[in-house]
Amino acid sequence: MKLLVTGGAGFIGSNFILYMLRRYPGYRIVNYDLLTYAGNPDNLTGVRAHQGYSFVQGDIADEGRVEEIFSGGLDAVVHFAAESHVDRSVKDPGVFVRTNVNGTQVLLEAARKHGVSRFVHVSTDEVYGSLGDTGLFTEETPLAPNSPYSASKAGSDLLVRAYVETFGLPAVITRCSNNYGPYQFPEKLIPLMISRAVKGEPLPVYGDGLNVRDWLYVEDHCSAIDLVLHGGRPGEVYNVGGNNERTNLQIVRTILEELGRPESLITFVEDRPGHDRRYGIDASKIRNELGWSPAYPFERGIRETIGWYRSHPEWLERIVSGAYRDDGSSRHGEE
Ligand code: NAD
Numbered sequence: 001m002k003l004l005v006t007g008g009a010g011f012i013g014s015n016f017i018l019y020m021l022r023r024y025p026g027y028r029i030v031n032y033d034l035l036t037y038a039g040n041p042d043n044l045t046g047v048r049a050h051q052g053y054s055f056v057q058g059d060i061a062d063e064g065r066v067e068e069i070f071s072g073g074l075d076a077v078v079h080f081a082a083e084s085h086v087d088r089s090v091k092d093p094g095v096f097v098r099t100n101v102n103g104t105q106v107l108l109e110a111a112r113k114h115g116v117s118r119f120v121h122v123s124t125d126e127v128y129g130s131l132g133d134t135g136l137f138t139e140e141t142p143l144a145p146n147s148p149y150s151a152s153k154a155g156s157d158l159l160v161r162a163y164v165e166t167f168g169l170p171a172v173i174t175r176c177s178n179n180y181g182p183y184q185f186p187e188k189l190i191p192l193m194i195s196r197a198v199k200g201e202p203l204p205v206y207g208d209g210l211n212v213r214d215w216l217y218v219e220d221h222c223s224a225i226d227l228v229l230h231g232g233r234p235g236e237v238y239n240v241g242g243n244n245e246r247t248n249l250q251i252v253r254t255i256l257e258e259l260g261r262p263e264s265l266i267t268f269v270e271d272r273p274g275h276d277r278r279y280g281i282d283a284s285k286i287r288n289e290l291g292w293s294p295a296y297p298f299e300r301g302i303r304e305t306i307g308w309y310r311s312h313p314e315w316l317e318r319i320v321s322g323a324y325r326d327d328g329s330s331r332h333g334e335e
Contacts, residue, residue: 002028003229004074006060006107007081009033011184012122012218014043016078019222021047028052032069033081034059040324042315043183060103063110070110076118077111078229079104082156085187086126086149090273093148100152101159108163108171119171120229121160125214125241126150127175130276138282139175139237146274161235170234174225177241177281180301181218182308186319190302193252194309195316197261207271209249212278216242217301220294227290238290241281244298251302258306 001024007013008031017029033039035057047053058065060081081103083089083096104121111119128137129144143158145151163169180190193203224240232238246254249266256263286292296304309316318324 002030002073002075004030004032004069004077006032006077006079007039009035009039009041009043009055010080010084011038011043011181011188012179012221013080014040014183015181015218016080016222016225017044017053018046019219020226021050021052023226026052029054030069030072030074031055032058032060032066035325036083037325038084038185040183040185040319042318042324061098061106063106066106066110070114070116074114074116076120076229077107077116078120078122078225079107080122082153083149085185086147087187087272089147089149089152093152096148096152097155100149101155104156105159108159108169111171112163112167112169117170118229118234119160119169120225120232121156121171121173122225123157123173123175124150124153125175125177125239125279125281126276127154127157128279131278131280133278136280136282137175137239139239139285146276157237164235172228172232172234173237174228175237175239175281176221176224177214177216177279179216179218179221181305182312183315184218186316189248189251190255190305191309191316193255194259194306197255197259197265198310200261200265202267203252203256203265204267204269205248205252206269206275209252209266209268210247211275212245212247212280214241214243214245214279214281215251215298215301216240216244216294217296217298217305220296223295224286224292227286227292231290233289238286239281239283240286240292241283242294242298243281243283245278245280246298254302255306258303
């Protein structure tokens with residue numbers, strides 16, 4: 001199997017490449033990534049020497065570069081590349097449309113033209129909008145995105161649907177809840193709070209801290225994508241979630257407790273505009289159809305995650321200092 005992974009230098013993409021090459025050492029994986037601020041070649045140190053792994057730096061919205069990649073022959077695509085941070089989408093929505101919508105269309109077009117046998121589009125539960133106190137998102141929940149980020153992801157989901165319906169592209173969509181684990185850029189809630197708590201700095205919590213997210217350990221997301229890649233039905237959507245809803249405040253308190261830091265570090269800050277109140281996922285379809293289930297109970301996942309950030313201070317330090325970008329692509333052995 002020769003697989004194109006887009007955005008493989010980011011948080012979930014890099015975990016996915018490490019997972020796949022561990023599980024299928026004979027696979028060939030081409031990692032195509034622009035290396036924006038969120039792309040970190042350090043995440044892939046473990047596979048750089050693997051003979052099945054190669055890296056190409058490029059933009060998914062660049063038709064010429066994408067055509068070159070597909071001309072090399074590919075069996076399947078797993079598409080992670082995206083602008084992914086909601087706060088950034090509030091400040092600068094344009095780049096989210098360019099990458100998430102236009103970039104996805106460029107990939108779909110190339111996949112159609114070259115007849116790839118599977119296209120997995122990695123999307124998010126945020127496309128469904130916000131839930132009240134009860135109920136869960138199913139695959140039939142209407143799309144109602146509230147942020148420029150989620151709107152751009154919903155736009156890309158609809159393009160994938162159109163390529164299935166119009167051109168018969170064998171594409172599948174996954175919509176996963178919030179991920180946590182190693183290699184997550186420290187602008188996101190869990191690594192941000194861990195890195196600040198370790199240093200004894202104040203932990204900024206939006207609004208009343210009672211926004212609810214359904215947290216899933218990143219490796220469990222990888223195993224779900226693996227199953228969808230190999231067994232998902234073309235044209236279908238699969239929700240992926242940990243059945244593990246927590247308020248942001250609960251997450252922050254767990255981190256403080258694990259690190260032996262006082263709750264007085266919690267500082268409430270003005271809420272994010274359009275902040276969705278609650279996400280919750282019904283993952284029964286992927287469980288029943290593909291036999292997926294998460295392996296990491298939250299207590300284990302969060303303990304291992306905190307342990308990972310504590311034992312990799314140099315990974316965090318190279319992000320804070322900017323060194324991960326200065327020498328990234330050359331050390332990464334770019335093709
Ligand atoms: P990330 O921001 O950590 O990584 C994104 C990667 O995409 C980076 O390596 C970046 O360099 C690359 N990229 C950005 N623009 C690009 C472009 N124009 N061309 C090529 N590469 C580009 O994101 P993540 O958290 O790993 O999320 C990966 C995917 O999973 C996204 O599509 C996201 O919407 C989805 N998702 C994320 C979560 C989550 O909790 N993080 C949950 C569900 C779904």
